[in-house]
Amino acid sequence: MSRDARVCVVGGGISGLSAIHRLLNDEHTPLAPEDVLLLEAQDYLGGRIRTDRTSSKIGKSYDLGASWFHDSLTNTVLKQCIKDGTFNVKDDGRFTDKNAKVFHNDEEKAIDLNGLRGYSVISELEKYIEHYYFEDIGMEDMSLQKIVSKYVDEFEDSLTEEQKKYVIPYIRHMESWMGLHWSDISAKYSSVDFEGRDIFNLKGFDFLVKKLLKDVPEERLIMHQQVKRIKVGENYSGRRVAVECASGLKVTCDYLVMTVPQSVLSLPSSHDYGIEWTPSLPSAVETAIQSVHFGKLGKCIFEFDNIWWDVEEDSFEILASANGPDTKQISPSEQHHDNTVPEVFSSHTTVYNLSSNNFTESNKGGALLILTSEPVTQYIESSPHLAWQYYKPALSKLSTPGASVTDPINVITSNWSQNPYIRGSYTALRVRDDPREIYLQLKREVPSSVPSYIRFAGEHTALDGNGCVHGAFCSGQEEASWILQNCK
Amino acid sequence: MSRDARVCVVGGGISGLSAIHRLLNDEHTPLAPEDVLLLEAQDYLGGRIRTDRTSSKIGKSYDLGASWFHDSLTNTVLKQCIKDGTFNVKDDGRFTDKNAKVFHNDEEKAIDLNGLRGYSVISELEKYIEHYYFEDIGMEDMSLQKIVSKYVDEFEDSLTEEQKKYVIPYIRHMESWMGLHWSDISAKYSSVDFEGRDIFNLKGFDFLVKKLLKDVPEERLIMHQQVKRIKVGENYSGRRVAVECASGLKVTCDYLVMTVPQSVLSLPSSHDYGIEWTPSLPSAVETAIQSVHFGKLGKCIFEFDNIWWDVEEDSFEILASANGPDTKQISPSEQHHDNTVPEVFSSHTTVYNLSSNNFTESNKGGALLILTSEPVTQYIESSPHLAWQYYKPALSKLSTPGASVTDPINVITSNWSQNPYIRGSYTALRVRDDPREIYLQLKREVPSSVPSYIRFAGEHTALDGNGCVHGAFCSGQEEASWILQNCK
The missing domain is CATH 3.50.50.60 (FAD/NAD(P)-binding domain)
Structure with missing residues (x-):
């Protein structure tokens, strides 16, 4: 033919x-x-771009691939869609950028990042990384994990013990941008330019x-x-x-x-x-x-028949222990053949609240969206039936006082890492x-x-x-x- | 001679x-x-640089001029002082960069800037201004006030009414950097590079x-x-x-x-x-x-024999009404000859909590430090005895539940705008x-x-x-x- x-x-x-x-x-x-x-x-x-309009048991649709208009100040596609009436920010878009509520793997209660003066520490750390390579782009690259250690060593006296433990790991939210583990992320190219707020695309x-x-x-x-x-x-x-x-x-x-x-x-x-x-x-x-x-950002959506987390929040970040065994060492991608869950939960977890009161809500239950990164993505995407077992310890921290964590009635995951025509999420720099x-x-x-x-x-x-x-x-x-x- | x-x-x-x-x-x-x-x-x-070690009635000393090491990532003077042992960050420095607790002139209760997704709006606004002149530095300059209006007009659909009222005016915190009213601040050069956390110099x-x-x-x-x-x-x-x-x-x-x-x-x-x-x-x-x-940043310190504000906070920002009469229109500098206080309080006010539990505290009372900008600086510096009358309505909002606002036992102000050899604070761009x-x-x-x-x-x-x-x-x-x- x-x-x-x-x-x-x-x-x-x-x-x-x-x-x-x-x-x-x-x-x-x-x-x-x-x-x-x-x-x-x-x-x-x-x-x-893949909008799943059929898998939900609570009447929702989910973008398993792209789901935000990024760089909204300069995003010409967004501007064109607004102009031709195919996208209306007020009706079709949601800003999901309240500061994430932060938890830590080792603690049951939320971490008060602002109380720890954490936001300025993170800004400073990001600026430190930028400076490190700004003068000489030829400087040897290293991992995000390594340059963070360098910063902590260098500014030892300007950081409290609490900041080291509960603020510094917050930088791993970058894993959820890139879909890579921080030991693989290029420090040199880790900075993400802010070009306007991200707009969550509610219409798919x-x-x-x-x-x-x-x-x-x-x-x-x-x-x-x-x-x-x-x-x-x-x-x-x-x-x-x-x-x-x-x-x-x-x-x-x-x-x-x-x-x-x-x-x-x-x-x-x-x-x-x-x-x-x-x-x-x-x-x-x-x-x-x-x-x-290519990074391996994935999505894992849990649907529940009731909402046991805080509907005021846009998102949650659950920080990993610094010293505990890390998903990197006990890489689930290497062991998923026997379908065991890594022994200790210790990866960084970014969770979006798809049932925040920011969204127009049905009364049919709620959903949490987890952004997964390598190597967890391969594990979850190859074994969606083990996803809840894997995430339950971390997600349980999100329960509000008096509410009981219930098991999900549905688990929907992306499949990008397993799809031989896609093989991951998008370009990312190791x-x-x-x-x-x-x-x-x-x-x-x-x-x-x-x-x-x-x-x-x-x-x-x-x-x-x-x-x-x-x-x-x-x-x-x-x-x-x-x-x-x-x-x- | x-x-x-x-x-x-x-x-x-x-x-x-x-x-x-x-x-x-x-x-x-x-x-x-x-x-x-x-x-x-x-x-x-x-x-x-002027450290006042004698005026306090509660045993404190105050820097009436420079009081922070700025740009701590790149500040070579700070680095030298750390190296030669004359400045020790842990003992002599304090980070004062918790997100400010925000109030608004028209409201009695604090504004939840994060709940309003305000921080990302402010970041976006700052980026908008940067972009506006980035492509073509030759673009006609305008005031910070004017470019903020432009942004709000252009992104009308991406801003809630609450954000317009309670978040946008937050940008006027820049007045407390420059010592100028936002109708005078150059939009083109309004962006302030972040080069590391500011360190409040506790030793003077x-x-x-x-x-x-x-x-x-x-x-x-x-x-x-x-x-x-x-x-x-x-x-x-x-x-x-x-x-x-x-x-x-x-x-x-x-x-x-x-x-x-x-x-x-x-x-x-x-x-x-x-x-x-x-x-x-x-x-x-x-x-x-x-x-x-030259900007006219000034300082006004109120000392009290008790503390009636929140000692957890590093700082407060009290936002001005958008529509109310503004200090600019009823410029106190023009009327200070008759010593009247402007009729309506409506300037932006930045307050540092010098009695935060972040500082080593005597039990002798507390102090609030206000950063004043033009034209309020001239008014306050020429008439310190009217300062409390001027600031009381705004500062009263800071009182914690059950605590009564008391009059200060001491008022200390800088005198930069009145000093003929100094004539203001430092270079600022109109x-x-x-x-x-x-x-x-x-x-x-x-x-x-x-x-x-x-x-x-x-x-x-x-x-x-x-x-x-x-x-x-x-x-x-x-x-x-x-x-x-x-x-x-």
Whole structure:
């Protein structure tokens, strides 16, 4: 079986969809629907936007992938959605940024982070890390865990024992951004720019997918097509590129927009889910792709038939013991084959209260959303039935006086780490990674021997909005624009 | 009367003292004590470091000028003092950075800023302002008050009515940094970099003055010498510079370190406290000096024989009504001649709890420290006896349940705005000011026709630590170093 088109988009996530949407709907487009094709490996569109509207037993829907508009001051996708009326901040958005109520693995009662003057300590620690690499970006990288120790050693006299125990571990909330354990997080690139409040998307991020699909004929989107091989530089039935799928489908085209995740791009071509390039990608590009990693942020949602936690709170952080055995040492990913739960609960846990009185609530019970990070994500996603056993000790701390912790009536987890087409959550930087090269190479900010008609898009190619919906969306639009300017 | 020296330092504040200290104590100095002279206009040394150890009726001492080590991550003066044992953070310093307890002029009960998701709104507002000028520093400046209105208009839908009323005015805490009313604060330069936690200096900042004076022979410091005229470029008894004082004293020298405050430098030469330069300073330098202003941060300390506020709190912010008459309109500085208190209390008030349980406490009563800004500073400093009448309505909100507000047994205020040699607090940027020129001109980062043996120091010349002790201190050291390298 073979198909032909002027432009082929590989990947039906938000970057691929925004690319094909622009290709067909730009006011000056010379392309007709039959000129473009999109190949999606899986059985749904949206990629890491995935709104689950069916699993809930209490009438809710959940975004198992992206669920916040980040960087709301500068987020052009958000601004566009507000402008065209598809997203209304007051009705469809929620700010979930009260200071988290903080607990600690070793304590039953909440930690008064403000009373401990903790917020300024955390700000100072973040600034310390920034300074450490600011003067000389060439300084040897180290883990977030290690640089935190350095700070504590250096400012020993400015920290109380209580701050060391109950405030410093709060920095591990970064694990819930990156999906990595703090012993793996690059200190050099750990700082997260604040570009405006995050807006929790209450209507489900699939609205954005649906909005794009309205203007893209369904027959241009071919599902279940895992791309196995991309050939470039010879004549393929009059085209410059040939794309071969696992199904046997061959697509010839003149322009390719490659949006598969970095986690797939970085696989060896011999891998079951890897892609073989003929000729091989230049080694500078290969190296750039390998110079970042994929985090494994996951989601675990517990539904309960009653609410036994504080509905005033937006979120909770449960800090790990500093000295206790750590999930890192007793990595559940290494032992999940025998389905045992790690002996001691000691990872950092970020919990969002999906039943806060900030949300419009049914009276049908409540839900807690846990953001999981590596290695817990693999454990939970591979064994959702063990999730409650794993989290119960930590979550029990959240119970309000007089309320009894009840077992959940439903457990819903994401599956990103187990999904062979996704393989994690999004780009995240491990120790000694370098985020600049992949951008420079894939966005051609440096000379490249990859033919110019091979375009790359996706969150991993974005400088602004890296890892975010708007970064992915805009990267797709940019590549579409380039093709529109060059294909006339 | 006349004196002669190789180097003359004008001004005995911390920058002048650090300059003369370095000149005499640098290990390679070619200068003997008789080679240097320092002229101080007032009857004490330290300038805007002024520790009052005598006024308290409850056994305390107060820094009426500088009282925090700012930027503690990068503050080299702090680091040096820790290293040489003159300052011990644990014993001599206090962190006063719990989130302030917030009140509002229109409400009796405290405002729950976190409950209103206020901290992230304030962060977003600050980021909005930063962004506004980041792309194009040439954008027309406006007041902090005006840009806040712009933000509120633009993000109308992302703000609740409560946030607009009770969170947005919190941004006026900046008035207590700058000593200016928010209708005067430059939006363009309103952002304050966080470079580590501020450390309240419990031992009194005069320790730093005393430390320097130990190594400077007293006879090299001439008090009560207000400089009136500086002549440069001819031969003055074999020297290159002649300095004339109001007392009639004439000093000839080869190098001049000019450390008088910007508020004095910027006076016309005809002014009673102005300085006449012969020849005149180049117009580029004159313009640069006029392109910044002096804030009028003041301090007002109330001592009480009992404590009726919450000793758990480090500080309080009492927010002004948005719509009520504002101190700006009924400027007390304009009416203080008849000693009336402004009709309605409506300025922003920052209060530090000098009796917090964070401090080592005598049992002799307690004290509250108010940071005042323009125009209230002039009012309070000129009429300390009216201070309680002015602040009582606001401060009464701080009383804990069951405690009665009592009148103070003592009122101590700073006098900076009334002191003709100081004329305010420190450099602050009003709308359309530009902080770059004064640095470039006075630190000779651009070609200057001022002879190189005329050096400028003081907080107003510092890029890092502008307005701070460490900025002033280091600027004095730098000029001393330059002279040491050039006078051999």
